[in-house]
Amino acid sequence: MVVGGAFVAILTVLGVIPRLIQISRTVRLVNVYGGTIILGTLFGTYLSFTQITWEQPVLILLIWGAIHGIFNGMLAAALVEILNVFPLLSKRLGLEKYMVILLFAIVLGKISGSMFQWLVLMR
Template structure:
């Protein structure tokens, strides 16, 4: 190998190592934040209390950890399932129900938006803050569906 090829190989390897480090650091930060929110705010016990199934709270925790590990692994390996036409809407409905319950539990445990607006001095524009969050979520979803996965 000549000198230019070795240089390109070294730069490519360095770029891959930096990318892997950033990805791993980001994953640890997001995962740690996810766990911290659920543990510190007692979201799962509150979710169990809302649904009247407090005796199953440990199963909720197991399901969350197992689901996170399973689907992260499947995402890394680009596994795709052929589920037919009727199963994905059912899975989506169940996901939506879970997310709605978690949002309800978070809302009851912590009044996030009013506290955020007060701390940032944005109490007078709280409505605009909510609209901006909703529009940002919609734009992000549309970008993901049509551009990123397109």
């Protein structure tokens, strides 16, 4: 519960979810965001406290891993943008024109890591 509370506190205090909504230009889906966060939290809590295993074909696990990777990548990118790490780093290193490539590299890295976890480590 402490870890979950800390995660929600980080999302709330840093304003990651509102910034993510702003970046993705999906303000009209605010209610959907709220509902999915609540349902995801409840579902994750349920799976954490039960002995349910989820044996699925590799294709389903690839899709599931991609969804996790996309979410984690967007969350990391939004968090880093809020903290202004990329703008400061890119200006000091002279990488301003490579900012989009840098963000895509982070997102693809998170997707790859999630797929590796689901396909290799979870078996």
